[in-house]
Amino acid sequence: MFGLNKIIPVEPNINFLGLRKKFLIFSIVAIIISICLLTVKGLNLGIDFKGGTLIEVSTKNTSIGELRDMLSENFNDVSLQEFGSKDKILIRLQNKSNQESIETVNEVKNLIQDKVLEFRRSEFVGPTISSELLLRGFQAVSFALIAILIYIWLRFEWQFGFGAVVALTHDVLFTLGLLSVFNVEFSLATIAAILTIAGYSINDTVVIFDRVRENLRKYKKMELVEIFNLSVNNTLSRTVMTSLTTLLALFSLFIFGGEVIRPFALTMIIGVVIGTYSSVFIAVPTLLIFKFRPQDEND
């Protein structure tokens, strides 16, 4: 109608599988760098997982420096940061015992009361809770990967499940690596984002796998590489379209959704891009190592 649907050719014929070695090397390097970053630099853990105290205030005509001077006189482990705009300030305090932390919040609040328009939020996570939250987050991600593997295994052949999980692990590690590079805060919401990325990426992969399975049945004589290429091309416009609409919504969330949700939106944006990439360049080529034609064997 508007001619824009011609951006993506109706029957694209791009040799994706021919590029697989280059992208495989790229991904392996990226994953190695990610793992190094995660072990050396680590993630910017938020208070959900590190424990500690966080207070967000909006100030009346007080600069962040002024507040910092007031607080650092009394607390030696306090850090301040502007949050979205000049008058919104985030105050973080290191973890102490539960009782002390609660008292510290009171002291901080009393100390800066006059300079503050509103205490927008205060959060405190004790050491036992933060380690529990980390454990549960880790469990959620692992169980999700296992459950997805089982589902794919039931619906497809196990080789597809393997390919899907390789792609998913790739997505999770790569995303975490980029979070470390950009120093994005890692919180409960990030875990949610990562699980959603897993769901999204697998969604993409499943659509392509579905087509691979269909084409395996349809073209019994065709080379595997060709079948995979054909399947990726068949589903290409859908892959691109869905990524674009999802990214449009996520950018809207990133720009307009407010400061609190921004790390979540950023993580999702990174993950959607990686997930889309991995479905085409990691999940499908992984199937090649099996040299299989499951339907032929069964017939």
Added chain:
Amino acid sequence: MQKYPLWKSFTVILLVLLGVIFSIPSIIYNDDSDNWFLKNKINLGLDLQGGSYLLLEVQLDTLYAEELENLSESIRLLARENKVKIINVKYNINDVTITFENNIKIKDIKNSFFQMYRGVSIQENENRIIVKLDEAYKKTIQDSAIKQSLEIVRKRIDESGTKEPLIQRSGKKRILLQLPGIKDPERIKELLGKTAKLTFHLVDDDNTAALKSNIEPFGKIIVSDIYDENIKYLIDKRSLVGGENLVDAKGSFDQTEGHAVSFRFDTEGAQKFGRITSNNVGKRLAVLLDGVVITAPRINSAITGGSGIITGNFDAQGASDLAVLLRAGALPAPLEIVEERSVGAGLGADSIAAGKIASFIGMLLVCIFMVLIYGTFGALANISLIANIFIIISLLGTIGATLTLPGIAGIVLTIGMAVDANVLIFERIKEERLKNRNVYQIVKNGFDRAMSTILDANITTLIAAVLLFAFGSGPIRGFSITLSLGVIASMFTALMLTNFLVYFYLSISSKKELNL
């Protein structure tokens, strides 16, 4: 309309209409309406409406220590009855070892003790008795402590005037509190931070030597003053009467003493109190709250009416808070705040506003994009998308789910992902167009072929969302709820509503070619 069953059209239209109608309560959002229909509105999470979330942990170790002390006290009494001297008592975390001067009566003591406490494990070893709290016994202590703590927390919160609090047990030894719309979480934390164990003890003013050398004689303890730690009192270890005998307490004002808390004992407490005060005229009576002295007035005359006042350096709030604590009763063990998340109303309102803008703009962008790419079919998908949003809102409202900030993110994400099913269908239709001529056949094949892909793709997303619900807490659960509802609604709108709309469009436009 040809080739489209009437019952199906009817069902689709009805479901979408229901979605729109039941979104109304959430869109109007009338706070206090009692109307059955308007009550079906979305609950806002604490992060959106403002409020406090607190997670409290019952300090069971204190309780076990106390229990061990009680048990060793019983053995001490038994030893006295049997005229055996105890030479040493040693406490550990889970047990207490009592050493006697000889082992002549040790079997008798053990047996009598066993008669009294069947659940406690007791062992003898030469002239020692070891009393141990085993897991089962600890569990009974734990359960009753949590139950009692829950009740007292509930009373304290109710007395503080918080509206619609949610108070529930969480795990083995924790209590979860959600206090919507609360302005001053510090005061609540203070109310919960005290065990509020009120006890009355006689003060020993004669033995000044013990106080000076800081050595506690048998049966006495040294405690400090609440306002000045340097002021010490030597008091009887045994409490004469305690907070459990109180029937009422309230903040009052005394002309000479200022703000005070007046209290009244029940019959038993009144009798005890009367007896103590009449036997000990001239001595001082210390009033202790959680082991520190609030006040220690001299007993001028017997108090037999069963009521009195506690004075101290109270202000009005302090006196009324203490009264609240005394009325609610003492906690069996101290509560420690292990997690707190408080959001002010300002931030909540900002988050809602930002969420609305992000949803609206996200929706607009996706809709424009769909029309640019798919033309008329894109417009049809957009109608489905809008219906999808209505259905999510109406479901959230009718099942009484809680909308959180991550929940809003889930809706925005759904907007982006919901068109996926439509895209899958349209792309299939495009492919089918190359093989077929009849538009109805093309459309039918497109939908049929896309169906299994749509199911597979969405079920994997649902798996992730369900696990998120199982392992997530609070706000994150809100995200998994909106995401799951969004995924389910998008399957329905794509497979049913878009399907209906496409057939409807084809029948009225009577086109022989598909513009896609």
